[in-house]
Amino acid sequence: MFHLTRQLVLGIGLALSFALSAAAQSTLSKVWVPDLGNGTYKNPVLYADYSDPDVVRVGSDYYLTSSSFNAVPGLQILHSKDLVNWSIIGAVFKEQPPVAEFRLPQHGNGVWAPAIRYHNKQFYIYYPDPDRGIYVTRATNPAGPWETPKLIKEAKGWIDPCPLWDTDGQAYLAHAFAGSRAGFKSIIAVSRMTPDGLKVVGDDALVFDGHAKHPTIEGPKFYKRGGYYYIFAPGGGVPTGWQTVLRSKNVFGPYEDRIVMDQGKTPVNGPHQGAWVDTPDGKEDWFLHFQDQGAYGRVVHLQPMIWKNDWPVIGTDPDGDGKGQPVLTYRKPRVPGPAQPLATPATSDEFSRTALGLQWQWHANPQIGWSFLNGPQGYLRLYAVPLPADFKNYWQVPNLLMQKFPAEVFTATTKLTFTPRFDGEKVGLLVMGLDYAHLSITNQAGRWQIAQTTCRDADKLTPETGAAPVSIAPATGPVYLRVQVTAGAKCRFSYSLDGQKFEPVGTEFQAREGKWIGSKIGLFCNRIGKTNDSGNADLDWWRVTL
Numbered sequence: 001m002f003h004l005t006r007q008l009v010l011g012i013g014l015a016l017s018f019a020l021s022a023a024a025q026s027t028l029s030k031v032w033v034p035d036l037g038n039g040t041y042k043n044p045v046l047y048a049d050y051s052d053p054d055v056v057r058v059g060s061d062y063y064l065t066s067s068s069f070n071a072v073p074g075l076q077i078l079h080s081k082d083l084v085n086w087s088i089i090g091a092v093f094k095e096q097p098p099v100a101e102f103r104l105p106q107h108g109n110g111v112w113a114p115a116i117r118y119h120n121k122q123f124y125i126y127y128p129d130p131d132r133g134i135y136v137t138r139a140t141n142p143a144g145p146w147e148t149p150k151l152i153k154e155a156k157g158w159i160d161p162c163p164l165w166d167t168d169g170q171a172y173l174a175h176a177f178a179g180s181r182a183g184f185k186s187i188i189a190v191s192r193m194t195p196d197g198l199k200v201v202g203d204d205a206l207v208f209d210g211h212a213k214h215p216t217i218e219g220p221k222f223y224k225r226g227g228y229y230y231i232f233a234p235g236g237g238v239p240t241g242w243q244t245v246l247r248s249k250n251v252f253g254p255y256e257d258r259i260v261m262d263q264g265k266t267p268v269n270g271p272h273q274g275a276w277v278d279t280p281d282g283k284e285d286w287f288l289h290f291q292d293q294g295a296y297g298r299v300v301h302l303q304p305m306i307w308k309n310d311w312p313v314i315g316t317d318p319d320g321d322g323k324g325q326p327v328l329t330y331r332k333p334r335v336p337g338p339a340q341p342l343a344t345p346a347t348s349d350e351f352s353r354t355a356l357g358l359q360w361q362w363h364a365n366p367q368i369g370w371s372f373l374n375g376p377q378g379y380l381r382l383y384a385v386p387l388p389a390d391f392k393n394y395w396q397v398p399n400l401l402m403q404k405f406p407a408e409v410f411t412a413t414t415k416l417t418f419t420p421r422f423d424g425e426k427v428g429l430l431v432m433g434l435d436y437a438h439l440s441i442t443n444q445a446g447r448w449q450i451a452q453t454t455c456r457d458a459d460k461l462t463p464e465t466g467a468a469p470v471s472i473a474p475a476t477g478p479v480y481l482r483v484q485v486t487a488g489a490k491c492r493f494s495y496s497l498d499g500q501k502f503e504p505v506g507t508e509f510q511a512r513e514g515k516w517i518g519s520k521i522g523l524f525c526n527r528i529g530k531t532n533d534s535g536n537a538d539l540d541w542w543r544v545t546l
Contacts, residue, residue, distance in 0.1 A: 027087065027346035030545045032407035034084055035332070035342050041084045041302065042329045043268070045288075048345060048404040049297020049518035050078070052113035052160075052219060055275035055288050056123075060336060062277060063142045064288070064300075065092075065116045065125060069517055070106040071361035071402070072096055075114060075125060077142050078345065082335050083277070083286055083302050085343035088358040090143040092125060095365045097135075097149055103365045105398050107459065108515030112178075113219050113273070115162035124197060126161040130178045134161045136198060153191075153200040157182025163197055164222040164229070164251075171197050172251055174207075174231055176218035186210045188220050188233060190252055207246075207253040210235055214244050214257065219273040228310055231255065234272030239292045243272040245312055261287075261303070261314035264325025271301065271326045276312065279335050286333055287314045291326075295433060295489035295511040296405050297518020301326055347406045347544035351380040356401075360522070363432075364398030371401070379417075380539040382525035384425040392461040394436060394524070402432060402522035405485070405511075406544055412521055413482040414542045415499065418448075418475070420535035425527040427537040429481040431491050433519040434459055437509040439481050439493035443535065447471050452493050452506025459515065467506060478540060485511070489519060 032047040046053075050066040062083055068074040073091035080086045096102040096110055114127035122138045125146070129135065133156065135149040153173075161175045171193040179185035188208040191200050210217030214235030221232040231246040242262035246255035263269055274289030285305040290298035303315045303326055315324030349357040354375040362370075372381045385399045394400065418427050420443035428440030435456050442449040451469035456462060480496040489511035494502040511519040525537045 029344035031410040043301040044299040045302045046300035047407045050300050051298040054115045056116045057277045058118045060280045068111045070110045081340040085340045087343045088345045092146040105364050113160040128159040130181045160219045162222045174220040174222040205252050208255050239270050241270045241272050261324040266326050268326040295519040349542045352378040359403045363400040370399045382537045384525050384527040384535045386530045387526050393455045395458040402520035411484045415540040417538045425535040427525045433512040433514045435512040
């Protein structure tokens with residue numbers, strides 16, 4: 001599928017391999033490892049909200065990106081050698097454009113489904129902002145730096161772009177439409193681009209209408225194989241849809257359609273929207289897609305794929321009708337070289353470096369003074385940032401430092417030292433979504449008030465509720481905050497003054513998804529009003545365990 005010089009492939013692959021192999025074991029998840037260690041794997045290969053994934057193979061390396069919406073750093077980049085063991089290696093941007101607008105939370109806006117490709121010795125990522133149009137960014141190293149995203153098509157409602165460079169050098173862009181912005185949906189269109197892929201030219205052509213058979217068709221991924229143009233696109237909606245494939249001998253159609261995978265008799269609902277890749281020797285084909293798991297987000301599965309009569313069949317096809325169903329476990333892809341060390345996206349962080357772990361994302365473009373890292377001393381300082389003047393709840397607050405839920409069952413604990421300087425300053429551990437809850441310590445009249453606070457329908461700016469706090473004397477040493485998440489995303493909070501005995505606080509909280517994302521977990525430090533100084537919380541570590 002890709003043609004590269006051997007020197008370039010080795011240069012990219014070796015540089016990343018040396019950097020990643022040493023870190024792989026230190027960041028290995030304690031709560032979910034998909035590689036079963038016996039030549040097989042279990043799904044999901046990414047038990048986290050990497051929504052709308054796309055993947056490209058360059059030589060023997062695979063790179064994945066996904067929707068990041070309002071979270072920053074945006075467009076995280078993951079790397080794998082075998083499609084099972086993945087590590088985060090970077091992100092496209094540290095500030096989302098337009099910068100001033102995204103300094104405030106923009107839940108569900110920003111980066112929707114992206115596409116990643118390799119062309120002319122450069123990586124390209126195309127992504128849509130549904131309120132602005134189509135952006136493109138490029139890099140020679142997928143770990144970064146990436147160019148500042150460029151708006152190449154101002155078009156409200158255009159979403160899910162994917163480029164195709166044809167064998168004759170012509171470039172095309174497939175995309176879908178967001179009904180909430182465009183006023184219509186369920187169609188796929190194709191536009192011409194300049195050969196460098198940096199400008200959309202000519203008129204948009206409607207190539208497929210999915211209303212009759214594939215409602216809400218979107219997320220197209222554009223390929224060419226054996227004289228056919230293929231558009232892989234999900235239909236039927238996020239929770240319960242299926243994977244559709246369109247094919248045509250002409251780039252502008254007409255396109256035939258076929259459902260090539262659905263839930264079948266498996267527990268994997270709505271298996272769709274993702275990426276077709278092959279192995280370096282071209283002998284195997286694989287497909288990565290998401291499954292919507294509510295509060296856990298859109299987790300990523302890996303499926304075997306074969307071709308029959310120039311149609312793909314994804315997953316296993318027990319009845320032989322050409323429509324596959326997802327696998328729960330399967331043999332790993334056969335790729336050249338030694339077995340890749342076990343790897344997972346990082347979850348824990350000792351805060352011992354001069355940069356945050358790549359798993360962390362702010363809920364808006366970060367501003368000076370929110371946080372400082374002191375790598376040699378091993379802590380992260382969060383300052384008590386003033387709450388918005390019209391504060392109703394934490395849906396409005398930008399300085400939330402969050403990461404994705406990493407598994408169905410896990411425990412997150414942080415060790416911190418709280419140094420308030422004014423009444424009302426607060427530090428907390430937060431489970432964030434359309435409903436949220438946090439365990440916080442508030443400085444009030446010389447005492448610390450420890451409480452669980454809950455907010456239902458936070459997006460409607462409803463007020464928070466909570467029981468009476470536990471009042472303690474200010475701690476002279478560290479405090480430990482913890483949340484335990486059990487099956488079904490049920491959460492219980494507790495705290496400790498010695499790291500051994502944890503005292504439960506509040507009642508069980510049912511986590512809930514956010515706007516187009518799963519629930520997130522993380523930290524905040526805030527206060528009411530602004531003075532010429534600020535209290536702070538110094539975080540020694542954040543650890544995710546069973």
